[in-house]
Amino acid sequence: MTQDMIQQENGIFPGVCPLDCPDTCGLLLHKENGKIVKVTGDPDHPVTQGAICNKVRNTAHRVYHPERVLYPMRRVGAKGEGAFERISWDEAVQEITARYKGLIEEHGSESILPYSFYGNMGILSVDGMDRRFFNRLGASRLKQSICNSAGSEGWKSVMGFNGGTVPEVTVLADVIIVWGGNIVSTNMHQVVLAEKARKSGAKVIVIDVHKNQTGQWADWFIPLFPGTDAALAVGIMHIMFRDGMVNEEFLQHYTLGHEELREHVRTYTPAYVSSITGVSAEDIEKLAELYGRAQVSYIHIGNGLQHHDNGGLTVRSIAALPALTGQWLKRGGGASKSNGGYNSMDSDALERPDLRPNPEARTINMNRIGEALAMTEQPIKSVFVYCSNPLVVAPDTERVREGFAREDLFTVVHDLFMTDTAKYADIVLPATSSFENTDLFSSYWHQYIQLQEPVIP
Structure with a gap:
């Protein structure tokens, strides 16, 4: 076929x-x-x-x-200039192989670092064969934490795994809260499902720091100060406990820590939470009433609100709300941040960590690549970049640029285009499109x- x-x-x-x-x-x-x-x-x-x-x-x-890059290329100018000459695949492979053998012999295999994320979401291409290669090589590991790690940890601390309400049943909700996500631009089919629910009488509430397209589309947009989402969630809990809107039977049977939570939220009165979040006490009361009295409520948690130093705790706080009302017993109720856990693969079979000659190899956080490239102890001597563009996406851009400009850093970039990072490469390899x-x-x-x-x- x-x-x-x-x-x-x-x-x-x-x-x-x-x-x-x-x-x-x-x-x-x-x-x-x-x-x-x-x-x-x-x-x-x-x-x-x-x-x-x-x-x-x-x-x-x-x-x-x-x-589009169609042939292997070798740098002929200064790093960053983008001056390259075309070479053959054999020349490219031989040069990379020779440099890697030399680096492994002189500095050890962990002097080589793969740097990637999800420019292509293919499981075999980006979660499989690449990992096998770098595991067998014994390269340093990369912590892929640039996008959603804090929120995922916060969610899992409440729910236990990376999954929540599945999309199709959200049409049954009568209150839908989109919290910190611009889904009109980033999850258009969830908007379609929410529209179906709205036609059946559902209210769509959007909570965010600015009125983006999703805020404009909502029935009610609630603006709040950046980084204060957890306080608003706890303020809602205060009212729900105070006014008897919690499902005591669900809390007893399916949750741990609800007694401590009940005590903790006592001090988060609407007036106090208003002073933190900028949301009026009246709106906090109204929001808690709408959510707490809903027959079926669904919370869609976006990525934006986790990008603060309290991001994990923020998602943890919001994720606890459906448990208070027992929404997990209702079809269409609950919440979701990511449902990737439902499609989990056997990562060991894909990535083959058993091939690794150094199981205790160090891990480099991709957010700290600028800092990592400046290390003098166990220095990184080569970076192999694919499905990512660290000079654009990684924090501390100037430090990242300085790191990639190092003359003693052998850089390979495998991409469809001459990216900002590729201009600093020694060898550029053309990548295929997913088609x-x-x-x-x-x-x-x-x-x-x-x-x-x-x-x-």
């Missing part, structure tokens, strides 16, 4: 959106004369049902963009795993 799809010059073929987005849409790829000329949504996908965003609709332009590969894609929102087979060579 795979070869048939590649070889057929014309037709419509199934595809998957590879982007780091919760929706993970099913696609239809339209080919004419061997090229993808149009990308549309797959109406048969059980959740995304044919609707896709403009970014994905224009993916073919990215695949065939004239600036050229066999891969599996899971979602961290819905529960479907999708197969992508090559559609173009």
